[in-house]
Amino acid sequence: MALLELDGVNTYYGRSHILFDVSLSVAKGEVVALLGRNGAGKSTTFRSVIGLTAPRSGEVRFKGEKVNGLRAFRICRRGIGFVPEDRRCFPDLTVRENLEVATRREKQAENPWTVDRVYALFPRLQERERNLGSQLSGGEQQMLTIARTLMTNPELLLLDEPSEGLAPLVVALLAEMILQIRKEGVTVLLAEQNLHFCAKVADRGYVIDKGSVKYEGTMKDLLADDEVKEKYLAV
Amino acid sequence: MGAPMDVLEIRGVVKSFGGVRALQDVTFSVRQGEIRAIIGPNGAGKSTLFNVMTGLFPPDSGEVIFDGERVSGVPPYRIIRKGVGRSFQITNIFPRMTVFENVQVALFAHHRSSRNPVGLARRYPAVASEALGILGQVGLAEKYEQSASILSHGDQKRLEIAISLASRPRLLMLDEPTAGMSRFESRETVELLRTISREQGLTLVFTEHDMDIVFGISEKIVVLQQGMVIADGTPAEIRANPQVRKAYLGEEISA
Amino acid sequence: MMATIDVSFLTVQVLSALRQAAFLFLISSGLTLIFGVLNILNFAHGALYMLGAYFIYALTLHLTGPAGFVVALLAAPLGVALIAAVIETGLLRRIYVQEEIYQLLLTYALVLIIDDLAKIVFGPEYKSIPKPDAISGAVTIFGGTVPVYTLLVLVLAPAIALVLWYLLYRTRTGKIVRATSSDREMADALGINMSALFTLVFAFGAILAGFGGALAGPARTVFPGVGTEVIIESFVVVVIGGLGNLWGALIGSLLIGTLETVGIIVFPEFEMSLIYLLMVAILVVRPWGLFGRPLKIKALSEKNLGMEAQEISPVHFSVNPLVRVIPVLLLLAVPLVTGRFYQYLLTQIFIASLVAVAFNLLLGTTGLLSFGQAAFYGVGAYTVGLLATKAGVSTLPALLLAPVFAAAVAALIGFFCVRLSGVHFAMLTLAFGQLVFTIAFKWYGFTGGDNGIQGIPVRPLPGGVEIGSTQAMYYFALAVVGVSVEILRRIRSSPFGSTLKAIRENTQRAAYLGVNVKLYQWAAFVIAGAFTGLAGGLYALMEKSITPDIIHWTKSGEPVFMTIIGGIYTFAGPMVGAVVFTVLNSYLVAWTEKWALVLGIILLVMVLLLPGGVVGFVNEKARAAFGKRGWVRRWTFSKSAAS
Known part of the structure; x- marks a missing residue:
């Protein structure tokens, strides 16, 4: 059974129709990429899943249960973690406080994430433990939001454009970390424009354009499909 | 240095926010009557550049020259009066006024009638017919009595373009003019923009994520990545540029 | 030693x-x-x-x-x-x-x-x-x-x-x-x-x-x-320190605590005024307070709270001019059939209406919530009171100077206030209003302090027209308020008024039309201040005595109350609210001590259930009911896209 399923999701901002019958599924243990250019509907898909912008029709199922219509904090508590594209560290909190805020006590995870465990994954954060969120570089902010979201013990992690605006070296480092997170048993759905980054970390990919899914397949097939690449991803 | 025909010049513009460099030494120029797109991946600095160009905030260094006159650091309302129009990514109209009033008030501002507190707004037949003319141009003439808030998204975008046109700009800057539109609406809007530019010799500068539109109508394209201009040329040149390709598809990461 | x-x-x-x-x-x-x-x-x-x-x-x-x-x-x-x-x-x-x-x-x-x-x-x-x-x-x-x-x-x-x-x-x-x-x-x-x-x-x-x-x-x-x-x-403290900032609250408290203590020793009459002056001084340098930042409103998405915002639509038609004449004719006839009590009550209503309509030029038309209108009312009333008692100025010139002085004070206060928006604007107008109040309250040598001014003479108008009687004052107030309300209606329907509405609807977009937004907001503030001052002047003539109570901030709440009751997006709304408020006020005070409780509950219910106000509600229903019957519509509403 799929961990996450979107079934004919339509989402609007006010009067404007953004997602058109989006359907996709992510199985436990996978890393899946949602590829598309700016404004293709990737962030809206994520916001629809996490409940920040609820779909107007269609269904979002997590572990077989319908979650659309629930408020964001309830969906988070069910086990979906969301890392937004603009990162949004809490600027007035230290790195450590950013992590502590996200700690969930009510949920009994088998091997819960702790501050020490995420520091082991992101040693750089430990070095900057006492710095405020507003004092971090772009790469550090990205690590902090991922680490912060892990603290909620998600079974599924939604990563919105993690590589955006980062230097190539940092992007490579980030790819390593995503693979590491996967080894820890977390399923990852990744929104990206950067095809080669996805090629490194993802098993399967969906291509989304103008609010609807245009392609789905393994990353290998996608990489080989020049037509899809040209049409939906390149300029 | 731009040729005398350049209507807009961006010279070495730098802008940082809290230590993060959003724009780094951005330089390019736009010729009179040109249709120019600014593209780049998310976070490349397009919106920041737009905001600097329209006076929302001043650049840290460098300057923006419009029609031979320095406009960086000048508040928006003065830049607009010099002949620059702007539309926004998030639809930016006057929702609880009628479609007609939306354009009418823009015309009042343009004709400097806004400061008249005694005349009746409805006794401005010249403004009224001008407003209806502009609404006709964007295809909203029949909806002039409706409240702007109940228009469809596409109509609201069109209304915003009408509002911008009412300032009779020589340069119109459009931030994602087709965002959130259906395909049909986008195509119509693009045609509209092209016609207006051709008929009125209007210079258009726009950002857009729909590549069909970008390559369909622009004469020149400037590509930003991480706040820097990485390419500036005709659509064909941009398409062939390997650096642009990399910016969009990412570097090949050695496994 | x-x-x-x-x-x-x-x-x-x-x-x-x-x-x-x-x-x-x-x-x-x-x-x-x-x-x-x-x-x-x-x-x-x-x-x-x-x-x-x-x-x-x-x-x-x-x-x-x-x-x-x-x-x-x-x-x-x-x-x-x-x-x-x-x-x-x-x-x-x-x-x-x-x-x-x-x-x-x-x-x-x-x-x-x-x-x-x-x-x-x-x-x-x-x-x-x-x-x-x-x-x-x-x-x-x-x-x-x-x-x-x-x-x-x-x-x-x-x-x-x-x-x-x-x-x-x-x-x-x-x-x-x-x-x-x-x-x-x-x-x-x-x-x-x-x-x-x-x-x-x-x-x-x-x-x-x-x-x-x-x-x-x-x-x-x-x-x-x-x-x-x-x-x-506390408002002064948090404005000084920066809204939402705890350090700001701490520093602000220490500053104000010290200043109040020093003030009592050094300027015993004006210690309260001092704290407002300090606030002004700080806001000149830092409009958002010592530790404050300009607010980015962290909008809650509707789903966050599981509800949808109610949209309150402005009314897009105005009442036919012929229909508008009817109430004026009725009002002219009132003294023929009623006694002094109702004439006095209606005079109060006229004055309250002018205050409310002027206030709504700010709230309903420009989108600015002022909580300091009592200051301008007070300036107008004291202008008439002081000129008439101390300088022996005749009634009409004194009354005409009331809006002039009120406008001058509004120009000064407005200069600081329009730099802010939303609740910051509301709080700053409130604090400035209290500054004016403390001056009037404590400056015994000039304003009579908390005793106010008694026995304001009402002298004949040029041409020997006496307006001292209740009935004459009724007609005089009706004329002054009638003309003022018509001017305010004109302003609202003018290109200037359209521009103010545009600023209300979308400040940023208005700026991108080439409108100097702050200048227009300031102008609206001054105009509203002037008419409020005129109303204050009329009040001084009607009551023939004034006390600083009329400047206290709770009085600034009255036009807010009236306007919300009547409806902020209609021109007539504030006047209807003024009727409701004044009538409730005089009857409830006679019946019960608890009139503020009743007003509070009404306001609460209005905010929760009927945010468009009574007139907005009636208009909506009337439009639905009569909109389709051509002759009713033609005669009642002159529908125009440019209303």
């Missing part, structure tokens, strides 16, 4: 300044905390302070001795917190998605309600709260006599500040509060229950206010309405 006197004097004064700062901090820290997280400026915070004081009063009636006092001191704030939790879950929660002025208005309605309830339960008189013997004496420090209770306050308040610091910076919940105040949506997505957190923070802020009241009660006194004094001082 001199030196020792100085030391003892200084000790007493420093401790008294610190005590004042301690009380201020307890109240304003809660206020700023609530604003930081909920984005609501809680007008009722002063009322919560008052409840804290009343609760300790009631508890110490039964609990005596030191132990009883301690229990009362701890239980009173908890009682306040309980009430606050009910307010948050039952009322505030319903309007989080509405525009912020409705939240402000709801808490203002609560002020009216809680104050009157307190009066009903505890009586109108001042209550003093007995202190146990152990802490009611005084000690000598450096030769100065200091009450033991002051020392207790100076121990407890910093202790509370430390606890507050500990809770916010050392506990997980505190960290969540800080996180939420910078990014609600992200906190939501991290599994934090916003609704529960909002209730918690509101109740906790109330504990601080309640503790402030419980601690200050035995040192000061408590009476219904004490909250309205306290809230203004």
Whole structure:
């Protein structure tokens, strides 16, 4: 059974129709990429899943249960973690406080994430433990939001454009970390424009354009499909 | 240095926010009557550049020259009066006024009638017919009595373009003019923009994520990545540029 | 010898300044905390302070001795917190998605309600709260006599500040509060229950206010309405410090506490004016306060709270000019059939209508909520009063100068206020209004202080027309108000008015039309001030005596009330509201002491259920009912796209 399923999701901002019958599924243990250019509907898909912008029709199922219509904090508590594209560290909190805020006590995870465990994954954060969120570089902010979201013990992690605006070296480092997170048993759905980054970390990919899914397949097939690449991803 | 025909010049513009460099030494120029797109991946600095160009905030260094006159650091309302129009990514109209009033008030501002507190707004037949003319141009003439808030998204975008046109700009800057539109609406809007530019010799500068539109109508394209201009040329040149390709598809990461 | 006197004097004064700062901090820290997280400026915070004081009063009636006092001191704030939790879950929660002025208005309605309830339960008189013997004496420090209770306050308040610091910076919940105040949506997505957190923070802020009241009660006194004094001082503190910033509240409290103490010694008449002058000085340099940042409104997505915002539409048609003449004709005939009581009542209504219509040029047309209109009303009234009594100026010239002086004051105040927006604007107008009030209240040599001005002569108009009688004043006020309202209607329908509406609808877009937004807002502020001043001048002529009460900020609430009742997006709304308010006021006052309670409940119901106001509601229904019948529509509404 799929961990996450979107079934004919339509989402609007006010009067404007953004997602058109989006359907996709992510199985436990996978890393899946949602590829598309700016404004293709990737962030809206994520916001629809996490409940920040609820779909107007269609269904979002997590572990077989319908979650659309629930408020964001309830969906988070069910086990979906969301890392937004603009990162949004809490600027007035230290790195450590950013992590502590996200700690969930009510949920009994088998091997819960702790501050020490995420520091082991992101040693750089430990070095900057006492710095405020507003004092971090772009790469550090990205690590902090991922680490912060892990603290909620998600079974599924939604990563919105993690590589955006980062230097190539940092992007490579980030790819390593995503693979590491996967080894820890977390399923990852990744929104990206950067095809080669996805090629490194993802098993399967969906291509989304103008609010609807245009392609789905393994990353290998996608990489080989020049037509899809040209049409939906390149300029 | 731009040729005398350049209507807009961006010279070495730098802008940082809290230590993060959003724009780094951005330089390019736009010729009179040109249709120019600014593209780049998310976070490349397009919106920041737009905001600097329209006076929302001043650049840290460098300057923006419009029609031979320095406009960086000048508040928006003065830049607009010099002949620059702007539309926004998030639809930016006057929702609880009628479609007609939306354009009418823009015309009042343009004709400097806004400061008249005694005349009746409805006794401005010249403004009224001008407003209806502009609404006709964007295809909203029949909806002039409706409240702007109940228009469809596409109509609201069109209304915003009408509002911008009412300032009779020589340069119109459009931030994602087709965002959130259906395909049909986008195509119509693009045609509209092209016609207006051709008929009125209007210079258009726009950002857009729909590549069909970008390559369909622009004469020149400037590509930003991480706040820097990485390419500036005709659509064909941009398409062939390997650096642009990399910016969009990412570097090949050695496994 | 001199030196020792100085030391003892200084000790007493420093401790008294610190005590004042301690009380201020307890109240304003809660206020700023609530604003930081909920984005609501809680007008009722002063009322919560008052409840804290009343609760300790009631508890110490039964609990005596030191132990009883301690229990009362701890239980009173908890009682306040309980009430606050009910307010948050039952009322505030319903309007989080509405525009912020409705939240402000709801808490203002609560002020009216809680104050009157307190009066009903505890009586109108001042209550003093007995202190146990152990802490009611005084000690000598450096030769100065200091009450033991002051020392207790100076121990407890910093202790509370430390606890507050500990809770916010050392506990997980505190960290969540800080996180939420910078990014609600992200906190939501991290599994934090916003609704529960909002209730918690509101109740906790109330504990601080309640503790402030419980601690200050035995040192000061408590009476219904004490909250309205306290809230203004707290507003000044948080404006100076920066809204939503706790350090700002601390520094602001120390500054104001010190200034009040120094002010009493150096300028005993104008110590209250001093704090407003300090506020102005700080805002000139830093418009958002010492530690404040310009607010980015952290909008809640509707789904966040599981509800949708109600859209209030402005009315897009105006009443046919012929139909408009009918009420004027009726009003001209009124004195033929009624006696002096109704003529007087209607004259009051005319004046109130002008105030409300002028106010709505700001709120309904320009989108600015001013809570300082009483200042301009007062300037107008005092202009007439002073010119007539001190300079022997004739009635008409004096009345014509009223709007001139009011406009001049509005120009000055407006210059500072239009740099801000939203609740900042509202608070700043409020504070400026109080500055004018304190001057009028204390400047005995010029304004007569709290005695006001009695026996204002009403001299004949040019041509020997007497307007001294009730009936003549009725016609005179009808003429002046009629002409003024027509001018205001013209302004609203002019290109200038359209531009103001555009600014209300979308400030940023208006700027991108080439409109100098601040200049237009300022102009609207001055025009509204001028007409409010004219209304104040008429009031002085009608009553023939004035007191500074007419400038108190609670009077600034009246046009707000009228306009909301009538409907902010209609021209006639404020006038209908003025009728309702004035009639309620005069009848309720005659029947019952509790008229503020009734007004508060009406305002509360309007904000929650009928935010478009009575006229907005009737218009909507009328349009639905008659819109299709051509002749009714033609005769009643002159429909025009340019209304």
